[in-house]
Structure formats: structure tokens, C-alpha cells
């Protein structure tokens with residue numbers, strides 16, 4: 001039996017893919033083989049020795065201690081693109097919320113409860129306080145042309161906006177999906193200086209923490225409107241406060257409010273709803289569960305953020321999974337151990353990601369004893385060995 005610990009509520013269409021004759025699933029379970037989660041913060045959590053995989057049903061992995069997982073040979077997965085449409089749709093709503101007095105107007109309209117027949121005329125008198133501008137013809141700067149950024153850029157273009165994008169690391173796949181009407185800008189200064197609206201669609205990492213700060217506000221036009229549906233930590237809140245006070249920023253729409261931003265004028269706070277649609281939740285859960293199953297049952301890796309992609313058809317015999325440091329002479333030491341035990345390699349895959357090498361080795365023997373596993377583990381540089389019997 002594999003044990004799966006869920007740290008958030010995971011969509012049942014996904015969890016239901018774990019067959020109950022092979023998997024036990026619970027929010028509290030001793031010695032889990034894998035953890036499936038959404039935004040739960042794992043940084044303070046002790047990683048159990050039994051843990052082999054962590055699957056983030058979603059995109060952002062800043063809530064997971066990736067380096068600690070890598071050191072322990074724990075494979076971390078996410079579900080690229082699975083919630084991108086859900087976020088794109090909310091970013092488009094964010095563009096409109098930043099442009100018109102919708103949020104403020106709705107709150108004000110509710111205050112008229114009890115005014116009886118006067119309500120319609122009070123509405124007509126009060127609406128002048130909530131007038132706004134249209135997005136058509138305005139310039140939107142998209143920072144991060146990944147799964148979400150590309151969808152936002154293309155959609156904003158069809159709504160009549162001029163769209164410019166910035167992403168020094170854009171993949172070929174994303175580039176092919178980007179409308180040729182979106183202008184790709186090479187420098188951040190040039191991008192920000194043209195923008196009426198800026199949308200952040202990049203991950204939060206140590207490098208991007210406080211990415212939008214005093215210096216970047218200095219590059220922007222007066223009355224810029226900023227959309228942050230990526231992570232709160234990307235914006236320096238003290239610098240934002242100043243930029244709002246000085247009139248530089250006309251509106252800040254965020255899916256990640258905190259105590260400070262909730263108190264600030266011109267801030268529209270949304271309670272992290274970007275991926276909270278039934279479609280996104282289902283897509284993410286299905287993808288996460290399939291990836292975990294494929295890894296636990298066959299050692300295959302797809303969409304890991306710390307291990308290489310590695311997929312190989314089973315041959316019917318036992319499978320040995322080995323993760324080691326990406327240094328010379330590892331494969332020959334591994335094959336020497338197997339040869340010394342009379343094991344013939346039937347098929348083998350060796351893939352690399354940064355300083356990690358990951359091997360899938362199929363042998364013809366259906367079972368492998370613990371002694372061989374121990375010998376493989378004893379090779380210097382090997383940090384994870386698993387044997388998958390039939």
C-alpha cells in the first residue's frame with residue numbers, strides 16, 4: 001500500500017484516480033510516501049524519512065522547501081499550465097477592476113440598504129464617484145510570459161489593448177503560443193516606461209522577492225495600474241505605499257493581500273481566487289495525482305521542478321531507481337555493482353538536471369534483494385535508491 005498525505009483539500013476527481021486497493025489517502029497519516037498539496041506552507045514541516053514525492057496541485061512552489069527535498073531525494077512535482085486559464089480570466093477581471101469603480105461602487109451600493117424608494121435616485125446621484133476609464137487602446141505590460149502570461153497577453157490584445165511583454169527566459173513552447181501582435185520587449189526599463197497597466201506573472205523566488213520596488217516604480221508612468229496575481233512578496237509593500245501616496249500608482253489589484261495592503265487606499269484585495277475554479281482545481285488534481293502514481297508505481301518523472309524528466313516503458317522485470325550527484329564515473333560504479341550480483345541490465349535511462357542524475361534501470365529478474373540495494377546506496381554520490389518489484 002502507498003500512503004498519500006493531503007495537506008489541502010484536493011479535488012475528488014483527481015484523488016479518485018488513486019485506486020483504493022493500492023493507496024491509503026488521509027490528511028494525517030504516518031510515514032507517507034507522497035504529499036499532495038496546494039498552498040499549504042511546508043517550510044516549517046519536518047520531512048518524514050518515508051517521503052518520496054511532493055506534488056503541488058498548482059504552479060507556484062514557493063511554499064515547498066525544494067532544496068531540503070532535493071537533499072533527501074524527494075521529487076517535487078507541479079502542474080504547469082493546469083490552472084492558467086482560471087488565473088487568466090481573473091487577471092482580465094483585475095484589469096477591469098483597476099479601471100472602473102466596480103469594487104468601490106458595489107460596496108457603496110450596499111450601504112443604501114434601507115433607503116427604500118430613494119435607492120434608484122441615490123444610485124444615479126452617487127455613480128459619478130465611481131467613473132473610470134476603458135482598457136481599449138491602453139498599453140499592458142506583461143512581466144513573465146509563461147503559461148499564464150501568454151494567455152493574459154493574447155486575451156488583452158483581443159480586448160483592444162496594446163500588449164508588450166518581458167521574459168528573458170521565455171521557452172520556445174510559450175513563444176510559439178504568443179500572439180504575433182504582442183511586442184516582446186528586451187529591457188524592463190523600456191517595458192515599464194510605456195505601460196498604463198502592469199501584470200506580474202512570474203514565480204516568487206529569492207531573486208524575484210521585492211521585484212517591484214522604488215527603482216521600478218521610478219521607471220513607470222504616473223497613474224499606472226498594477227495587477228499582482230502571482231505572489232504578494234514580488235512587490236515591496238513600503239515602496240508601494242509611497243508610490244500610491246505620491247499618485248504614481250492609481251490602483252493595485254492583488255490576489256495576495258496582507259495586513260498592510262488591506263489597510264491601503266487604492267488597493268483591491270482578492271482572497272487568492274486565481275485558481276479557485278472547479279475546472280482549474282480538477283485539472284491540477286488530475287495532473288498531480290497521475291504524476292505521483294507514475295512515479296511511485298514506475299519511477300517515471302514528469303513535470304518535476306527539482307529532478308529531470310525521465311520516462312521509460314517497463315519490461316516486466318524489477319526496476320531500480322537511483323538518484324546520484326551529477327559527477328563522473330557513477331554509471332560505471334552502478335553497473336559494476338549490478339554485474340557483481342549477476343544482474344543483467346535490460347534497459348537503462350540516465351537523465352540529468354543541474355547537479356542531479358537520475359537513473360531508471362530495468363533488469364530481467366523479477367525481484368531484487370535488499371543487499372543489492374544497500375550496495376548501490378553505499379556508492380559515494382548516490383543519495384536515493386528504490387527498487388520497484390512487480
Ligand SMILES: NC(=O)C1=CN([C@@H]2O[C@H](COP(=O)(O)OP(=O)(O)OC[C@H]3O[C@@H](n4cnc5c(N)ncnc54)[C@H](O)[C@@H]3O)[C@@H](O)[C@H]2O)C=CC1
Pocket residue numbers: 058059060061080081083084087143144145146147148149166167168169170171174201202203204208229230231255272273274275276
Ligand atoms: N493567483 C493564483 O491563484 C495563481 C498564481 N500563480 C502564480 O503565477 C506564477 C506564474 O505561473 P505560470 O505562468 O503558470 O508559471 P510559468 O512557469 O509557466 O511562467 C512563469 C514565467 O515567468 C518567467 N520569469 C521568471 N523569472 C522572471 C523574471 N525575473 N522576469 C521575467 N520573467 C520571468 C519564466 O521564464 C516563465 O516563462 C506562479 O509561479 C505562481 O506564483 C499561478 C497559478 C495560480
Ligand SMILES: O=C(O)C(=O)COP(=O)(O)O
Pocket residue numbers: 038039057058059060061083272274275276
Ligand atoms: O498554482 C498556484 O501557484 C496558486 O497560487 C494556486 O493556489 P491554490 O491551489 O489555489 O491554493
